[in-house]
Structures are given as C-alpha cells and as structure tokens.
Amino acid sequence: MTGYPYRTLFSWVTALALAWLALSSPWAMTWNLLLAGLVIVLALVAIVVATRRARARRHASRAVLEAIHVSLDTLPGDIRQNTPIVLTVGDSVPALAFGEPLVRMTDTTIWVRVDDPPRLAYVADALKRWREGQGPDAVTCLVGADQARDTATLSAGLRRWRAAIGEASRAVGYPLPVCIAVYAEEAGGPTDDCPWFGISGGSLPSGEALCDQLADRLAQYPQVAAPVDRAERMGRAARLEALVRWASGALLPALRDDARESGRSGRPVRVAAFGVTAVKGIPAHDSLYARFVTQLTGLATSAREGNRASYPLPDALIRGIAVQPVRRALPSALAHAFAWLALGFCAAAAASAWQNRALVARVFGDMAHYRTISAEHDAARVDALQALKRDRDELEQYQSAGVPPRLGLGFYRGANLLAPLNTLIAGYQPPAPPPSTIELNSLSLFKSGSAVLNPGSNRVLIGALELIKAHPDKRVLIAGHTDAVGAALSNLKLSEARAASVRDWLADAAGLPVTHFAIQGYGDTRPKAPNDTEAGRSANRRVEITLVPDCRDDRRGVQEILGQSACSFQQKE
Structure with missing residues (x-):
C-alpha cells in the first residue's frame, strides 16, 4: 500500500462510533439514534470528499506521471529510490530551465516541473505513490532576479508557493526541504560557466550572517582565475554579492520568517539550501534587483542587448539535502487505526465507569431512602420497597444473563449490592392491623x-x-x-x-x-x-x-x- 487509505480509516472510525453508541452510550435511545444518523452522514460526506480529492489528484498529476512513465519507468527500482527527485517551482524561470519537458534528468537528480501551485500537493503525493512510499526529496524554487519588477507581485507569488509547499508537505506526511536558487543575467554571458555560490543542508543562517558567509566565498572566486580573467570575475563576484543581499531581504523572509503573512500563506517553510549564480542573458534595468544595485552603489544599470541562454538546474545545491526515507502508508494507517481503537476503548471505559457510578448511587440512594421512612408511614415504605425490588430484579438479571457492555469493562459493582438489598427487602414487616x-x-x-x-x-x-x-x-x-x-x-x-x-x-x-x-x-x-x-x-x-x-x-x-x-x-x- 503506497497511498493513505482515508476511506478505509473513515469507515473504521464510523464503525467504532456506532459500536460505542450501541453498546456503551449512557444516553437515551432517541439521542443515540440521532447521533448514529449524524455519524453516518458525516462518514459519507468524508468518503465522498476523499474520493473527489483522489480523482482531483489523479487528474492534476496525470501529465507528470505520463512524463515519468515515458522517461523513468525503465529505471531500476534502486535508482528510483536512491536518486533524488526534486519538485521545481517558480513563476517563469522553470520554463527557461526545462523547456517543453516536464521531467529532466541530470547526473545526480530527477527534476519534475510544477507550474501551478494547487497542483504541487497532488504531484508530490503521486510521486510518493510512484516511488512506493518514498516521496520527493526537496522543492526547488527558481527565481530570476532580472524578471522581478514589482514587489507586490513578487511577494504574492512567493506566498502562493509557500502555501502550496505547506499543502504538499501535509500530503506526503513530512516537511519538504526547500532550495532557493536565484539567477542573475549577464549581457554577453560569462566566458566560463559560473558556479553556484550558496549553502546546502543543515541550518541556514539568516540576514547578515548569510550575506557575510557567502561574501567570503565570493571574495575567493577571483583569486582562482588567470590574471586575464580576474577583473571579469571580480565584477561578477560584486554583482553576485549584491544579488545575495537582495535575495536575503526580498525572498527569504517571505518564505521563512514573515509572521505577518503566516495566517494567509501557511506556516513558514524549511529552507535547506540557498544559492546564486550568473547566466548569459539580458539584464533588466527596471528590475527590483537592478534598482537595489543602483541604490546600493549609486550606479544605474543600462540596458544591453544579448542572447538568453537556458538556466542551469542547481544540482550542486541539492547534494547537501539528504534523500528522504521510504514512508509506507500501511504502518501509519495501522497506527492511526489502533489509536482510534484505543480512543474508542477509553470512551467506552469512561462511559462504563460513569454508568456504574450512577447505578451504585441509585441503589444506595433507594436503600437510604427506605431506611429513613418510619414504620408509621407504611404507604411510603411500600413505595420505597417497590423501588428496592426493581433494583434487585435488575441486578439479578445481570447476574443470570450477564452484565451488558455498557456496565462491564471491569467497573461493575452491582453483585455486591444484592445481599444488602435482599436483607432490606426481607426485613420489611407490615404494621399490625388495627383492631377491627x-x-x-x-x-x-x-x-x-x-x-x-x-x-x-x-x-x-x-x-x-x-x-x-x-x-x-x-x-x-x-x-x-x-x-x-x-x-x-x-x-x-x-x-x-x-x-x-x-x-x-x-x-x-x-x-x-x-x-x-x-x-x-x-x-x-x-x-x-x-x-x-x-x-x-x-x-x-x-x-x-x-x-x-x-x-x-x-x-x-x-x-x-x-x-x-x-x-x-x-x-x-
């Protein structure tokens, strides 16, 4: 079993609730019937909702699964389990990194593109089923610094993906690690491939600590170049350092720590990797990043012409993220079923204890009431005696036919009340008849x-x-x-x-x-x-x-x- 059996669990919980109402409930029959009807209606609604969600999941992930079947079904099972599968999201950059395909394979990672936030949870759950219980290993958010031109639009997009990542984490049953990959375009393009500068795995520092740590690495980047390339690398390192500072202030808070938005956009996600790189392209002079650089340096970025190359996928950043273990749905479902069974048993025990307490209190109350009536009030004594006889008949029925479940479970104390009841009943003496x-x-x-x-x-x-x-x-x-x-x-x-x-x-x-x-x-x-x-x-x-x-x-x-x-x-x- 690779998918969580929601409908089976709903049926199990319904059966436990109906059994409790039939065998242990302390309420009247009318209330039990009304509650039983309500439980059945709620169970049917839950099963219908679960069925519709399963159909929506299959519909939303159909294209991805077809692409996976075409590209990856021939892979051996051990490669499926040991090769990281990363969901790639973003508003526009994934298309530059993937092109038309929805699935790409590199030397170290299987990349799956998701363009629509609501589909992310369905695709993540479908991949977990395809890998027989092992879900996606991470979510990578690709951000093009030169394509972000409006703060509100950028924040709204990040909030949508943040909520979608939270839904996907709930769908697969664990928090999905998030990798932030930021690209800056360079006119004419670098003479060599620009590496990724970032941090992967462990606890990601925030704010100035992250900027300072990456600034040290960027400062070393020009030193390993030939003298003829050193000036070009120094300029690139400066631009990337500015890119780190812009991204740490514009991107990370919206995904990690923005408590003001948590109520509308879900809980903060766990950012496990962050990196920046430069690619050949067309720098935008009116982008948020360009305006940040102008504000930081006082130099305006001029528009340049050039050709845009495809964006490289951040394989280097994924290497620091651990592969997710296999999480079978059956053990989890059995654990949940057992937990509901334990809860039902506790509820039955509580109802039994309460009803036994009420039974003992009623019998003791009837006995005390009978003892308080003097012999002069024989009519009242006879009425109280009839109540004692009804109590005795009830306890004798339990003794002969068996204690019902609502009084059982080890809490029954009625057997000890029969002897004092019989003693009181046998001790009744009618008053002497008046002289006739x-x-x-x-x-x-x-x-x-x-x-x-x-x-x-x-x-x-x-x-x-x-x-x-x-x-x-x-x-x-x-x-x-x-x-x-x-x-x-x-x-x-x-x-x-x-x-x-x-x-x-x-x-x-x-x-x-x-x-x-x-x-x-x-x-x-x-x-x-x-x-x-x-x-x-x-x-x-x-x-x-x-x-x-x-x-x-x-x-x-x-x-x-x-x-x-x-x-x-x-x-x-």
Missing part, C-alpha cells in the same frame, strides 16, 4: 331493659369514634347482644334497638351518613359465655362495633363476618 372490632358492655351504655343511651356514655363511645374516623373507607357494622333472661323475641328487639342508638350517636359525632352504618340485633342467639352465672350473663350483654370493607371493594370480607353479602345490609329503624 370494639366490644362495649351494655350496662355501661344502657339501663336494664332500655335502648336509650345513658348520660355520659359518650366517654365509652369515644374509642369507637376515633377508630371510625381513622378508617373512613370502611363500613361500620353495629351488632347488639343480650343475655337469655326474658323472652327471646323481646331480647331480639332490644338488641336491635340498642344497636340503632349507638349507630345514631356515632353517625352524628363522626359526621357520616347513616348509610355508612349497618345494624344487626342478635338477641341471645350468640352468647359468649354460659347464661347460668351472673358473670356469663354480664359478658353476653354487649354491643360489638366492627369495621368491614366497603361492599364495592371487598364483598367477601363482609360475608365472612356476617355470613351474607355486605350489599344486602338494610337499615332497620
């Missing part, structure tokens, strides 16, 4: 043979009244009983009359309708004790007040008490 029957001695309420309540009998009936008020949802059955003294029919009527008297007083005192009460007279038919003793007859003379469920709620309860349906009770006068 109050028995009143008839002698404390009535005189012998009478059904009229005695004065002060309300003190005896207060307990029954409070019981009735405490249970307004219950019906009240009042039953009268007598001993066996006297006629049975008279005893039956007396017991019923006494029950009616108690009913009327309780209904009036409780503010309840008489229909809330039922009365029954039993006479001597249901004795509690034998009637042959005074104690037994006293126990049998009684009034029983019983609370029974409403007939609409529990007919069986009334039937069990009376042996007949509660709804069949009729008021007797």
